[in-house]
Amino acid sequence: MDTIVLKFGGSSVSDNIKLNIVAEKIKEFYKENNVVVVVSAQGKTTDNLLREAHELSNVPNERELDTLLSSGEQISMAKLSILLNRLGYPAISLTGWQAGIFTSETNQSAVVESIDTTRIEKELAERKIVIIAGFQGINEKGDITTFGRGGSDTTAVAVAAALKANKCYIFSDVDGVYSTDPNKIQDAKKISELSYEEMQDISNEGAKVLHNRCVEIGKRFNIPIITKSTFNNRPGSVINDKIEDTKVKSIVKNDNIILVTAKQEVYTPRMINRIYRKLLDNNIFINNIINKSTSNLEIQFTIKSAEFNKFENVITSEYPKLDCSYKNISKISIIGYGIMNDSDIITRTMQILDTNALEVLNIQTNESIIRIIFKDKLGDNILEQLHNELII
Numbered sequence: 001m002d003t004i005v006l007k008f009g010g011s012s013v014s015d016n017i018k019l020n021i022v023a024e025k026i027k028e029f030y031k032e033n034n035v036v037v038v039v040s041a042q043g044k045t046t047d048n049l050l051r052e053a054h055e056l057s058n059v060p061n062e063r064e065l066d067t068l069l070s071s072g073e074q075i076s077m078a079k080l081s082i083l084l085n086r087l088g089y090p091a092i093s094l095t096g097w098q099a100g101i102f103t104s105e106t107n108q109s110a111v112v113e114s115i116d117t118t119r120i121e122k123e124l125a126e127r128k129i130v131i132i133a134g135f136q137g138i139n140e141k142g143d144i145t146t147f148g149r150g151g152s153d154t155t156a157v158a159v160a161a162a163l164k165a166n167k168c169y170i171f172s173d174v175d176g177v178y179s180t181d182p183n184k185i186q187d188a189k190k191i192s193e194l195s196y197e198e199m200q201d202i203s204n205e206g207a208k209v210l211h212n213r214c215v216e217i218g219k220r221f222n223i224p225i226i227t228k229s230t231f232n233n234r235p236g237s238v239i240n241d242k243i244e245d246t247k248v249k250s251i252v253k254n255d256n257i258i259l260v261t262a263k264q265e266v267y268t269p270r271m272i273n274r275i276y277r278k279l280l281d282n283n284i285f286i287n288n289i290i291n292k293s294t295s296n297l298e299i300q301f302t303i304k305s306a307e308f309n310k311f312e313n314v315i316t317s318e319y320p321k322l323d324c325s326y327k328n329i330s331k332i333s334i335i336g337y338g339i340m341n342d343s344d345i346i347t348r349t350m351q352i353l354d355t356n357a358l359e360v361l362n363i364q365t366n367e368s369i370i371r372i373i374f375k376d377k378l379g380d381n382i383l384e385q386l387h388n389e390l391i392i
Contacts, residue, residue, distance in 0.1 A: 003034040003124065003165045007134065007156035009172040012230040013076045014043035016083075021230060023083050025171070026129060030089060034124045036163065038134040038156040039080060041072025046149070059313045062107035066136075066146045070096070073133035073152065081131050091129040094119065096144070099130075101137035101155065103145045106283060110137060110145035111213070112154065115162035132159065149306075150211035157214040161221035168218070168225050170210060175229035176237035177202065177209050179391045180251045184380045189391065191237050191249055198249050198337055199225075199239045201369050205333035206254030215239065248345060248390045249336040253383045256305040259327045259361070259375070260286075262315075267297040275319065282314050288362050288373055297322075302329070302373065329361070330378040334370040334390065345390060346370055352385050 006029060008022050029035050040046075049068055053060045077093035084091035100116030123130045134152025139145050147154050153170055160168040174182070175190065177199065182188040196219035203212035210227065218225045218239065228236035264271070272291060279286055284307050292298040303311055305328075315322055339345050349370060353360065362373040 001032070001034055003036065003163050004029060005036045005038065005156050005160040005163070005165050005168045007038040007152055007168070007170045008040065008230060009152070009170075010040040010043050010045070011173040012171055013039055013080065016079075018230070019080055019083055022080065022171075023087060023089075025230065026084065027087070027089060030129060034127075035129050036120065036124070036159055036165070037080065037129060037131045038152055038159065039073060039076040039131060040134050040152040041069075042076050042079075045072040045075070054309075059309055063143055066107045066144050069146055070133070070136040070144050073135050077131045077133045081129075084129055084131075089129060090127065091131055092123050093131045093133070094123075095133050096136035096155070097138035099132045099159070101158070103137035103139050103147075105139045105141065105143075105145070107143075107145055109148045109283065110139065112137060112147075112158045112217075115158060117159075117162050120159070120163065147211070147213070150208065151213075153211035153214035154217065157217045157223055157225060160223045161217055165223065168223050170214075170225060170227045171230040172227070173229065173231065174209075174227075175232060175234045176227050177239075177250070179249065180383060180387050181207070181253070184253070185384050185387050187384075187387065192235065193238045193240070193242060194249055195242055195337060196239060197368060198335060201333070201335045202250050202252060205252040205335065205369070205371070206256060206331070207250070207252045210239075247336050248334055248339060251383060251386050251390065252333045252335065253378070253380070254331045254333070255328070255377055257302050257329050257331055257373075258305055258308055259300060259302055259329045260311075261300050261325045261327075262297070263323045264297040264319075264321055266321075267293045267295060271297055272299060275322075278318055279311070279314065282310065284311050284314065290362075327375075328377045329374055330376070331371065331373045332378070332383065332386065333372075334386070335368060337368045339370065340365050340367055348389050349386065352382070352389060356382060356385075358382070 081091040081093040102114045103110035120130050134155040136146050157168050177191045178188040180188045200215040203210050225239040226236050286301040288302045290300040359375040361375045364371040
């Protein structure tokens, strides 16, 4: 009998009514498969826990934050297991550590290092539906770790790889991967099939579709990933190793970026290196570094909005003389394997930027991405213009 993995996101398990819809989906798959289910926290649970933690501390201790946030997924798994057992389907819920998921030591962005599938396989052999709390594991110290927002996707694909499952389904309130954010652009088109490379680029550039590390794992172990809606039966999007001809597949606009300008009267080349290493030591990653320094220190770089509080805390405590200013900006990424070889794509893109008199901070290109970072925060009308020009 084949083994499949089903992952259900927070919107799919947000209340008891939706849990019943999820249970019906699981029952259909269970007829002909061994079923492992991975669940996210219900609805806005993680956001609420984060908000409450930040009411107690501007920069919460990351070990304790992982312990707190992991509780959301545990609530979901227990509720779903209770429901399935009541419906007559044998189910058992397992936390990340009960499921044998071992991770690196890093809190908030841990990496799966290994999975001991002994417990999962034992329960499957007894024809139980195994429900695993997503987003979490345990490190060698015995501490709970989490994988970052969207990390339940990574749990699902990693478990599928460890079990050599046939497929991994990712269920949410969206019925596939779209050419751009369908909540922003009405004419966004669903992509029926795309490669691991294209999906990884879409995730890395800030689209909230799949956790980027889950796509890495899918590619490494050749696990087909199917994204579908929990609430309808329409075909979804399939992510596999297929690469098509040059074509723009998706355009991602990311507004969760802060441009930092840091100045100080004194400058030595080593200062930049020291600041950079200190931020890395605190798991703060900076990008797009521009060094304008001569006799005085003046550098610009970007950080993720989610890392701002931690960044500001490190800078204030470690470099009190560093004068930092901040600005919210946007990044637009045009994605499709081989698009760098089509000069017409970049030409049409630059025409739109010129027409709208947009000031660019940085342009980066590679085989599958044209990445444009702007000096200001853009409206969604620019995204719509690019989508109409390059995709529709």
